[in-house]
Amino acid sequence: MPITPPSLRPHDRVAIVSTARKVSAEEMAAAVDILRGWQLEVVLGESTTAVHHQFAGDDELRRRDLQQQLDAPDIRAIFCARGGYGTTRIIDQLDFTGFVQHPKWIAGFSDITALHCHLLKMGYESIHGVMPFIFNQAGGEESLESLHRALFGEALTYAVAPHPLNRPGTDSGELIGGNLTLLQNLTGTASDCPTAGRILFVEDVAEYLMNIDRMMVHLDRTGKLQNLAGLVVGHFTDSQDNAVPFGQTAYEIIATYANKYGFPVAYGFPVGHEPQNMALICGRPARLTVSSQGTELSYC
Structure with a gap:
């Protein structure tokens, strides 16, 4: 631990x-x-x-x-x-x-x-x-x-409203994640972390939708999604598109790859490049619960 x-x-x-x-x-x-x-x-x-x-x-x-x-x-x-x-x-x-x-x-x-x-x-x-x-x-x-x-070592628990793309479920694991572009760029470096058994959270800003898809393909092909305990999807702020539209939103792109597996997935989490950017402790064991009532993330 x-x-x-x-x-x-x-x-x-x-x-x-x-x-x-x-x-x-x-x-x-x-x-x-x-x-x-x-x-x-x-x-x-x-x-x-x-x-x-x-x-x-x-x-x-x-x-x-x-x-x-x-x-x-x-x-x-x-x-x-x-x-x-x-x-x-x-x-x-x-x-x-x-x-x-x-x-x-x-x-x-x-x-x-x-x-x-x-x-x-x-x-x-x-x-x-x-x-x-x-x-x-x-x-x-x-x-x-x-x-x-x-x-200052005080308790943190987050409750988030339901999202139509959420996949229900409950699991626990250490939190890992951050900016999707950086996570993809760290693959194969000395800073690359295993994701198996962990809850991954992702966010990004001003990325082209095609690039978000490319990065999700890369994470999937490198096995980063396969054995997750859960996925938390934060803000994808000011996503860009090409002259010929990609045809999916950032969340829909992520769902394309997350839905290949069975772990719980929570969309709309307040983390990323917007004023609602709640503190998450990387490496801390946490419990993710996704239900029809919404999402709860709490530390074990």
């Missing part, structure tokens, strides 16, 4: 770094105010003020910044400032020796899926949740509260 980092307590030191896209001073100032409101001491990494084209500094700066926080025994959590692209460019150059000696929470989503999978492959839990650059987004208050609850 994956190792759970210690829950946060008031006056703990936490760090914000950007492993991918650049961020603004205004975004970080708002995030720091919120974290201080949680009674945390905040350290801003060098990458939160650096710029290298679209990145928060070049690869070496971002790697060095994250490495420093991984190594620091007094840093109890690392918040990845935002996603975009860039984490996979540095992940193989990281040394997790200090992290293993002093495990800490790492939180983020989107491009940070790479870190979540890498940590789970190592045997550690992490938190898929809202990131500092949108901590104060309108409509995201509940998502931010769920992140707070996850970090």
Whole structure:
């Protein structure tokens, strides 16, 4: 079973770094105010003020910044400032020796899926949740509260309305997942995680429907769907289409492949690139129940 980092307590030191896209001073100032409101001491990494084209500094700066926080025994959590692209460019150059000696929470989503999978492959839990650059987004208050609850060791249970594509059933397994594009891109790398016996959750943003189908084909062909304990489908925001329509929605595409198997499937889960992006603890054993009344996801 994956190792759970210690829950946060008031006056703990936490760090914000950007492993991918650049961020603004205004975004970080708002995030720091919120974290201080949680009674945390905040350290801003060098990458939160650096710029290298679209990145928060070049690869070496971002790697060095994250490495420093991984190594620091007094840093109890690392918040990845935002996603975009860039984490996979540095992940193989990281040394997790200090992290293993002093495990800490790492939180983020989107491009940070790479870190979540890498940590789970190592045997550690992490938190898929809202990131500092949108901590104060309108409509995201509940998502931010769920992140707070996850970090401070409070109970999390989610109830979601029924969806017509849902497949009923109940099963348990460790949670794994995140951004579909990243999950597909990690296949065959050092960050690739087995999915058998686990509950997989997926989400994505601004992807062409044809690409979503291509990625689902890839996951299916590589056996990632075959022995799942369950599938949780989050937001597929701003999906794109070609001049000649693909002919299916993102959810219908996913159902085409999920329906080949017998595990429970829940659509419309509030996770992904929208204000409703509830915190999920990657690696934590969970129970998924899908019925005509809706979906419940709770930790075992």
